[in-house]
Amino acid sequence: MIRLSDLALPLDHTPDALDAAIADRLGVAPERILRKAMVRRGNDARKRGAIKLVYVFDIELDDEAELLARMSGDSHVRPAPDTAYRPPVVAPEGWAGDKDGTRPVVIGAGPCGLLAALILAEMGLKPIIIERGTAVRERTKDTWALWRKHKLSPESNVQFGEGGAGTFSDGKLYSRIKDPRHLSRKVLTEFVKAGAPDDILYEAHPHIGTFRLVTMVISMRETIEALGGEYRFQTRVSDFDIKDGALQGLHLVSTKDGAQSYLPAHHCILAPGHSSRDTFEVLHQRGVFMEAKSFAIGVRIEHPQSWVDKARYGACAGHPVLGAAAYAISxxxxxxxxxxxxxxxxxxxxxxxxxxxGRVVTNGMSQYSRAEFNANSGLVVTVDPGKDYPADPLAGIEFQRKWESLAFAAGGGDYCAPGQKVGDFLAGRASSGDFGAVKPSYQPGVKLTDLSACLPDYVLDAIREALPVFGRQIPMYDHPDVIMTGVETRTSSPLRITRGKDFQSLNTRGLYPAGEGAGYAGGILSAAVDGIKVAEALAVEVLK
Incomplete structure (x- = not known):
């Protein structure tokens, strides 16, 4: 097939116009086009009055060699890449464990652990998945209990439970990772099989949304179990049995009734997510090599979505093809x-x-429709080990906890969040009274106050300087009634559990750090791709 890229058409073009544009761009008669498949659809909104849709297509022709020779100087016409996924190894039929009967273990059922478990299962390795939280439907109820009733379940919440933190997010499925093997295509294809909309295969900025993620996660779990995988929910790894630099097994504790058990394990994918602070502490105590890394902290900032749409799309705001507008600024x-x-x-x-x-943390979430009134984003500032807190691997966790605890107090001590209007923030005064033109969406609720009580001065200073700059880029961004809610501290893991080229821990054989919690990803797609890579490395090691 031929890949045709950078094909631009007006926003309101017809399907016939698209077919004609493809034929014209390739210089062929329309009947020579046997089949076409959309690979990507984005938009060029640099000229708000003349927004264009920009496409990439894979096209089957009757004589592709002739066309490639004729258009050899055109960088936008090339052979289509082979994006099919092929596992590096497959277990022999009836495989029931390694030499002493142990099976691979995956710690964590977020995007990384989910794809790692799926790949292991597809290769015939029958993984055991350990998840400290509950299955996704029960987890949803636990999460809503905090949002609606101020009741936190420490083991089943936005961070912990089947699906990981990405379940309660926007479900964004794009990243800037290098992906020469097209592993992201494997991830998206599996998501579609599990019930995601087909458009994630071609939209430039695909997303799913929380409700669809829930049903997808259940479907993928059923697939893994049908292939011999085994889930153990409400089970936390309390300790790691490591001898002579090699993993021997896992000490487990039930988060439901406290029952303890031991699981022999020599090959374990560690994908616990960026908030598994107790797991990091145990690993550090056991001498597993890790190092501090930079992350970012700040606030969530909210604007009416209509303001963002108008700023980005002008008169085209609200067009059904464009949907709700997004932004990325720095x-x-x-x-x-x-x-x-x-x-x-x-x-x-x-x-x-x-x-x-006793802590408050904010994040953002949206459904597939993106139809709620407000847009929100983290507005965050980089912080660095050795500069803002000690360079000890666990110091970043204590740094996060400090500001989260102060935010809890500033919000009133009942999981309400502290908030401040931008006009007051820029003037250096506390907010009080009514919210004004922008109503916050955070539940259990927002208490207007002064965010200087729960963020470092250098973060506050940087945000104060940036707001007017962003207001010139996105009109109304720094409107006085815009709401900022604190605090956003879990942008990424504050540490990295360093691994070698074989994807194993630098000093602990059999332990495969992976995903966002281990410091190797940032978001659903990159975490899932990392899960595939680590699963492949583990399988090669087990079956060699």
Missing amino acids: HQASNGRAVYSFCMCPGGRVVAATSEE
Whole structure:
């Protein structure tokens, strides 16, 4: 097949116009086109009055060699790449474990663990999946209990449980990772098989939304179980049995009744997510090599979605093909800090995302429709080990906890979040009274106050400098009534569990750190791709 890229058409073009444009661009008669498949659809909104849709297509022709020879100088006409997924190894039929009968273990059922378990199961390795939280439907009820009733379940919440933190997010499925093997295509294809909309295969910025993610996760679990995989929910790894630099087994504890057990294991994918602080502490105690890394903290900022749509799309705002507009902005502050938008959620809401009692954490979420009133995004500032807190691997966790605890107190001590209007924030005064033109979406609720009580001065200074800059880029961004809600601290893992070229821990054989919690991904898609890579490495090691 031929891949044709950078094909631009007007926003309101007809299907016939698309077929004609493809034929014209390739210089062929329409009847020579036997089949076409959309690979990507994005938009070029640089000229808001003349927004164009930009396509990539894979096209089957009757004589592809002739066309490739004729258009050899055109960088937008090339042979279509082979995106089929092929596992590196497959277990022999009837495989029941390695030499002493142990099976691969996957710790964590988020995007990384889910795809790792699926790949292992498809290769015939029958993984055991350990998840400290509950299955996704029960987890949804537990999460809503915090949002509606101020009741936190420390083991089943936005961070912990089947589906991982990505379940309660915008479900964004794009990243900037290098992907020469097209593993992201494997991820998206599996998601579609599990019930995701087909458009994630071609939209430039695909997303799913929470409700669809829930049903997808259940479907993928059923597939893994049908292939011999085994789930153990409400089970936390309390300790790691490591001898002579090699993993021997896992000590487990039930998060439901406290029952303890031991699971022999020599090959374990560690994908616990970025909030498994107790797991990191145990690994550190056992001498598993890890190092501190940079992350970012700040607030969630909310605007009416209509403001963002108008700023980005002008007169085309509200067009059904364009949907809710998104943005990505950044600024290098004079104090040396990078300020940037993070995890932007069009047409969504700010959600309570803590996993520890007595702390407030914010995140963003939206459904597939992105139809809610507000847009929200993290507005965050980089922080660095050795500069803002000690360079000890666990120091970043304590740094996060400090500001989360202060946010809990500033919000009133009942999981309400502290909030401040931008006009007051820029003027250096506390907010009070009514919310004004922008109503916050965070539940259990927002208490207007002064965010300086729960963020470092250098973060506050950088955000104050950046807001007017962003307001010039996106009109109304720094409107006085815009709401900022604190605090956003879990942008990424504050540490990395370092691994070698074989994907195993640098000093612990059999332990395969993976995904966002181990410091190797940032988002659903990149975490899932990392899960595939690590599963392949483990399988090669087990079956060699």
